[in-house]
Amino acid sequence: MPLARCAGAGAKQISSDAAGMMAEHTIALVSFILTLMVFSYVLGDLPLIGVLYRVAVYIFVGMAAAFTLVVSYEGLILPYLQDIQNTETSWTALGNSADIYIFFTALLFGLLLLLKPVRSLAWLTNSVYAVVIVVGAAVAVVGALSGTLFPLLHHTVSIPANLVADFGALLDALIIFVGVMTALFYFHYQVRATGAAGGGQSRLARGFRHAGKVFIVTALGAIYASTLLTSLTILSERISFLFQFGVA
Amino acid sequence: MGRGGLSVFVAFIVGAIAIVSLLLGDNPALFGAGAGSEELARRLTLPGDVLLRLVVIVIALSVVIGIVNLLYVHIGRLARGKFYSAVLLASFAVTIAWTVLNKGDASLLEAVQVPIESALAALLFPSLALGGARVMQKRADVWGLLFVAVVLIVLLGSLPLAELAPVQAFSDWLMAVPVNAGARAILLGIALGAAVAGVRALLGQDRAYRG
Numbered sequence: 001m002p003l004a005r006c007a008g009a010g011a012k013q014i015s016s017d018a019a020g021m022m023a024e025h026t027i028a029l030v031s032f033i034l035t036l037m038v039f040s041y042v043l044g045d046l047p048l049i050g051v052l053y054r055v056a057v058y059i060f061v062g063m064a065a066a067f068t069l070v071v072s073y074e075g076l077i078l079p080y081l082q083d084i085q086n087t088e089t090s091w092t093a094l095g096n097s098a099d100i101y102i103f104f105t106a107l108l109f110g111l112l113l114l115l116k117p118v119r120s121l122a123w124l125t126n127s128v129y130a131v132v133i134v135v136g137a138a139v140a141v142v143g144a145l146s147g148t149l150f151p152l153l154h155h156t157v158s159i160p161a162n163l164v165a166d167f168g169a170l171l172d173a174l175i176i177f178v179g180v181m182t183a184l185f186y187f188h189y190q191v192r193a194t195g196a197a198g199g200g201q202s203r204l205a206r207g208f209r210h211a212g213k214v215f216i217v218t219a220l221g222a223i224y225a226s227t228l229l230t231s232l233t234i235l236s237e238r239i240s241f242l243f244q245f246g247v248a
Numbered sequence: 249m250g251r252g253g254l255s256v257f258v259a260f261i262v263g264a265i266a267i268v269s270l271l272l273g274d275n276p277a278l279f280g281a282g283a284g285s286e287e288l289a290r291r292l293t294l295p296g297d298v299l300l301r302l303v304v305i306v307i308a309l310s311v312v313i314g315i316v317n318l319l320y321v322h323i324g325r326l327a328r329g330k331f332y333s334a335v336l337l338a339s340f341a342v343t344i345a346w347t348v349l350n351k352g353d354a355s356l357l358e359a360v361q362v363p364i365e366s367a368l369a370a371l372l373f374p375s376l377a378l379g380g381a382r383v384m385q386k387r388a389d390v391w392g393l394l395f396v397a398v399v400l401i402v403l404l405g406s407l408p409l410a411e412l413a414p415v416q417a418f419s420d421w422l423m424a425v426p427v428n429a430g431a432r433a434i435l436l437g438i439a440l441g442a443a444v445a446g447v448r449a450l451l452g453q454d455r456a457y458r459g
Contacts (some may be wrong), residue, residue: 042371062337091301092294093290110306135300138266152432186433215426221395223431231372234366238367
């Protein structure tokens, strides 16, 4: 009996392994076909071949929309619905009853968004947009000030700890400071009036702007090179996948 | 005040409450060491919390409305015999059905979404390289030369060859100092722009919500 049981378990294991292998092969085959369909873009807008790229892109858009819908529902709307039904949880210090009001106000706002095509009620929809946009703007302002502006300015003007011992660090800190200031000056367009002929910039200002441009062009060149490297890495991975699939 | 002015009024009031709450709330140190400072900071946090929750749910609902609108548009196009809309609707339906029937199974994501995304990202390489070469052909000045020089140094610096050790060291310094300075300035410019655009929206100057 134990032998028969072992044989049964072994057969089950083999069949589950076979199913797993089958699923893996199917995934690889579908990936292979879709990768070739996207790469057909390189061949241009030829009859029949041009259709393949577009089909792949439309599949991608449909699938991305479906996944976004699922994530919005399962990740946001459903947990919030469960939260308002649970009296022990609360989003704010106001308690669970306030959560119910917030949720249904948001639902009402969502319904008001649907009134956009009705011209006479557009002011209601615009008021909902106003709430969403200004709260987003407030978050953006606070985020820009506390997340980027203050920390970056602090790092730019702060003096390295080992400054006296390391002359190189001092020079680097100085170059970064000058680079940031001149690059910011490059963004700032200020014209000095010079007589009736119109405006012009002082030599010092032009020098500052040129120095700033050097740093901006250097940064853009490095960003471009990094993007090239990233896309090249992905391209080589895709090509090696196509070859591996062909060999297997 | 007309109906059009209502959205500006709502924007100003809600914006003022949100920014005061987000800037001052949850920070008792701003209100001194008194006994009531913590309570005041907590109370100031409350309107911001409520508004953020409200807006997050509205944004989730508007994403759903956007997707429903996408489907509505493509159903209309399908009625006019557009083949690609049929592909989009079929892929949407299959994905929804798969997600409902196979909870937690990422096979469809691995088989379709990831390969298409990575193949599209891979197509970026020839497009970027060709685009960069064309720009250099049209603008062969000192700034173009500097740009090409930096690109070459960074690309050569990324090669794992012992002979290129000095180039790698120079590339590392380039990334740590001048590129760092330029990138910081660009980020500061973006942050200043975002702050100014945000303040304009808060003051009702932009009026993107007037329709």
